[in-house]
Amino acid sequence: MLRDCRNEDAEAITRVAPAAFAEFEQHYSDWPMFSANVARIPELAKTGEIIVAEDDGQIAGAVAYVGSQAPKPAFFEPAWPIIRMLVVDPATRGKGIGRQLTEECLRRAERD
Numbered sequence: 184m185l186r187d188c189r190n191e192d193a194e195a196i197t198r199v200a201p202a203a204f205a206e207f208e209q210h211y212s213d214w215p216m217f218s219a220n221v222a223r224i225p226e227l228a229k230t231g232e233i234i235v236a237e238d239d240g241q242i243a244g245a246v247a248y249v250g251s252q253a254p255k256p257a258f259f260e261p262a263w264p265i266i267r268m269l270v271v272d273p274a275t276r277g278k279g280i281g282r283q284l285t286e287e288c289l290r291r292a293e294r295d
Contacts (some may be wrong), residue, residue, distance in 0.1 A: 185287050188233035188245065193225040195242035196235065196270075200224050203244075203270035224268045230254050231267065234287050236280045244271035246284040250295045264292040 188196070201218040208214045224245055227233060231249035235242050247267040249255050259265050266288045271281045 184237045185234055185283055186237070188225070188228060188235050192233075192235055192242055192245075196224055196233070196245045197222040199242055199245065199272045200268065200270045202273055206273065221268065221270070224270065227267055232291065234284060236271075236284055238272075238275045238278065238280065242272075243275040243278075244269075244280045244284055246270070246288060248288040248291050250291070252295070264288075264295055 200221045204218065204221055208218075211217045224247060225233060227247035227249070230253045231247045234246050234248060236244040246269040249259075249265045249267060251262055251264045255261065255265060266285065269281060269284055271284075
């Protein structure tokens with residue numbers, strides 16, 4: 184089930200986000216900084232929309248959708264809607280959660 188993020192989801196998202204990348208830890212020379220930054224996904228709600236996916240009542244994934252008119256870092260084309268920080272809990276992979284989150288971002292881009 185997909186839904187908009189609520190304040191109480193932040194803690195679960197900050198656990199899922201680093202776990203989603205943990206298998207690649209050995210490929211990051213700055214893993215502590217990277218994992219801390221990826222865990223800050225709830226902060227993207229300041230300029231975008233955080234969408235969460237639930238599986239059996241637990242947060243299984245999240246993504247930040249930033250619309251075309253929203254402020255974004257300079258390395259993004261200002262007029263483009265963007266998808267940021269798509270994360271899926273490794274324990275729930277293979278269920279189509281990442282695809283569902285991506286498709287919801289596409290729906291929102293069409294809406295905008």
